[in-house]
Amino acid sequence: MEVKKRQLVRPDIFFFPESADSPYLLGSSCQACKSVHFPPKNSCPSCFAMETERVALSRRGTVYSYAIVRQTQPGFQAPYILAYVDLPEGIRLLTQLTGVSENKLSIGMDVELVLEPVRHDGDDTEIIGFKFRPL
Amino acid sequence: MMVMIPRLLALNSALYNGRKAMSHGVAVLGVGMTRFGKMPERTPEDLGHEAIRAAIRDAGIDRRKIQAAFVGSVYLPFGIGQRILKDLGLTGIPVINVENSCASGGTAMREAYAWIKAELCDVALALGVESLSRSLSSGMIPLDLDDLAAAMGLVMPAAYALAARRHMEEYGTTPEQFALVTVKSRSNACHNPYAYFHQELSLNEVLASRMIADPITKYQCTVNADGAAAAILGSEKAARQYTARPVSIVASAMGSGKLRDRICALEDTAARIAHEAYEAAGIGPEDIDVCELHDAFSVAQVLYCESLGLCPKGEGGRYTQAGHFDINGEKVAVNTSGGLLSRGHPLGATGIAQLAELVWQLRGEAAGRQVDQCKVALQHNSGGGVFDIQTNACVIQILTH
Numbered sequence: 001m002e003v004k005k006r007q008l009v010r011p012d013i014f015f016f017p018e019s020a021d022s023p024y025l026l027g028s029s030c031q032a033c034k035s036v037h038f039p040p041k042n043s044c045p046s047c048f049a050m051e052t053e054r055v056a057l058s059r060r061g062t063v064y065s066y067a068i069v070r071q072t073q074p075g076f077q078a079p080y081i082l083a084y085v086d087l088p089e090g091i092r093l094l095t096q097l098t099g100v101s102e103n104k105l106s107i108g109m110d111v112e113l114v115l116e117p118v119r120h121d122g123d124d125t126e127i128i129g130f131k132f133r134p135l
Numbered sequence: 136m137m138v139m140i141p142r143l144l145a146l147n148s149a150l151y152n153g154r155k156a157m158s159h160g161v162a163v164l165g166v167g168m169t170r171f172g173k174m175p176e177r178t179p180e181d182l183g184h185e186a187i188r189a190a191i192r193d194a195g196i197d198r199r200k201i202q203a204a205f206v207g208s209v210y211l212p213f214g215i216g217q218r219i220l221k222d223l224g225l226t227g228i229p230v231i232n233v234e235n236s237c238a239s240g241g242t243a244m245r246e247a248y249a250w251i252k253a254e255l256c257d258v259a260l261a262l263g264v265e266s267l268s269r270s271l272s273s274g275m276i277p278l279d280l281d282d283l284a285a286a287m288g289l290v291m292p293a294a295y296a297l298a299a300r301r302h303m304e305e306y307g308t309t310p311e312q313f314a315l316v317t318v319k320s321r322s323n324a325c326h327n328p329y330a331y332f333h334q335e336l337s338l339n340e341v342l343a344s345r346m347i348a349d350p351i352t353k354y355q356c357t358v359n360a361d362g363a364a365a366a367i368l369g370s371e372k373a374a375r376q377y378t379a380r381p382v383s384i385v386a387s388a389m390g391s392g393k394l395r396d397r398i399c400a401l402e403d404t405a406a407r408i409a410h411e412a413y414e415a416a417g418i419g420p421e422d423i424d425v426c427e428l429h430d431a432f433s434v435a436q437v438l439y440c441e442s443l444g445l446c447p448k449g450e451g452g453r454y455t456q457a458g459h460f461d462i463n464g465e466k467v468a469v470n471t472s473g474g475l476l477s478r479g480h481p482l483g484a485t486g487i488a489q490l491a492e493l494v495w496q497l498r499g500e501a502a503g504r505q506v507d508q509c510k511v512a513l514q515h516n517s518g519g520g521v522f523d524i525q526t527n528a529c530v531i532q533i534l535t536h
């Protein structure tokens with residue numbers, strides 16, 4: 001399959017600093033109650049305030065749990081590793097792990113953010129998502 | 136978090152208080168269902184008719200006594216309730232169609248309960264119906280890729296595999312213990328004429344079936360099915376008038392999950408709703424004789440037994456292995472019907488099929504799988520799909536005979 005287009009899984013959840021080569025995930029932080037949410041919200045689910053700002057989330061976290069997916073939806077290529085990753089901001093993300101073999105997986109392992117394809121859309125479009133890899 | 140319910144009252148006085156408090160008590164007058172399975176040749180109307188006729192026959196009432204109908208399904212087209220009811224002469228009454236993911240049936244039933252409780256009607260029909268053979272092209276329920284978790288590769292078995300892995304790490308639960316849920320489920324289903332599967336499976340067969348999301352193998356996942364289940368609910372007055380063997384709904388609690396992106400706000404939704412149900416009934420988990428819970432995956436049965444307080448937190452796997460959830464085991468008989476794993480899962484119909492099993496158990500009519508001295512039953516019907524919350528809908532009801 002020849003990939004002609006690359007597309008972000010969601011355009012509003014990434015931050016690419018000009019000075020750095022590593023992207024960040026964006027959360028929202030409530031101006032009123034300071035709650036941080038991911039994916040980012042335009043208003044605060046915790047306190048109902050309308051004002052939130054985008055904040056770059058930590059690029060590092062720890063694995064809370066993981067699962068090896070062997071049967072999946074069209075467009076995805078099994079097997080792959082799903083995981084919950086906990087960030088220091090108190091956020092738990094559903095993500096994929098990459099760069100680690102199945103027998104090296106462990107709960108509590110330290111991981112960092114990378115951008116990688118997660119699936120194909122149609123014949124020629126690659127969807128780029130966020131994954132974490134061992135430090 | 137384990138549900139800690141003090142045993143407030145002895146069972147008898149609890150039931151007495153329940154009755155006294157329930158001047159508008161609600162009872163199940165009759166239940167009926169089709170066998171669940173792959174029946175692409177049968178229309179939803181056909182399935183619905185069979186279940187409704189069985190429930191009306193079981194209740195022993197004239198169909199014209201039904202004053203409202205609640206119809207749960209997930210994938211059937213709009214107006215499915217009206218479409219099914221018209222050819223049974225059940226027309227002119229309020230018909231309310233309900234979609235609430237895999238808890239559509241439980242929700243429809245709880246709406247019927249609520250209408251009777253509020254004295255909006257005396258007798259109501261709750262129907263759950265689905266034809267996944269007709270509605271879905273592939274085996275896996277498709278998730279909405281606009282949901283970020285689904286877009287990142289989440290599928291339902293993986294959601295439970297993530298929970299299973301954590302449970303194994305924290306409590307030492309083993310893949311064999313999860314697999315034993317299916318062994319028990321198939322064994323129970325052999326005695327349920329309405330179940331999809333009527334063959335036993337050995338532990339080795341369950342473990343050796345295709346891996347779906349470690350440690351969940353194929354036989355530890357429910358199967359898509361077609362079918363319908365119906366219940367006739369009535370007020371206490373209607374119960375006295377029409378039936379000699381009513382089953383009382385002493386508590387009906389419901390809720391949805393809370394946003395779960397922040398670790399500090401995480402909760403066990405089923406435990407919260409179960410707590411409400413136990414409080415409302417004045418009954419504790421130790422009083423439950425039989426339970427039908429939402430085991431779309433083997434792992435779910437282990438987790439929900441803990442959420443519902445049927446065993447201490449972390450002990451679900453060991454209790455399963457010890458046979459405590461078997462029919463006439465040491466503790467509570469769980470999913471005597473075979474549950475979702477072996478009865479099959481026609482999404483919208485499942486909640487009412489659970490109710491039917493519990494009614495049969497409480498009336499002593501569950502031949503071959505009957506629980507001895509069966510007096511108090513718990514139903515747990517759950518539906519997910521919006522991944523940012525733990526569950527779209529959780530319905531928990533307590534029944535007594």
Ligand SMILES: [Zn+2]
Nearest residue numbers: 030033044047
């Ligand atoms: Zn806020």
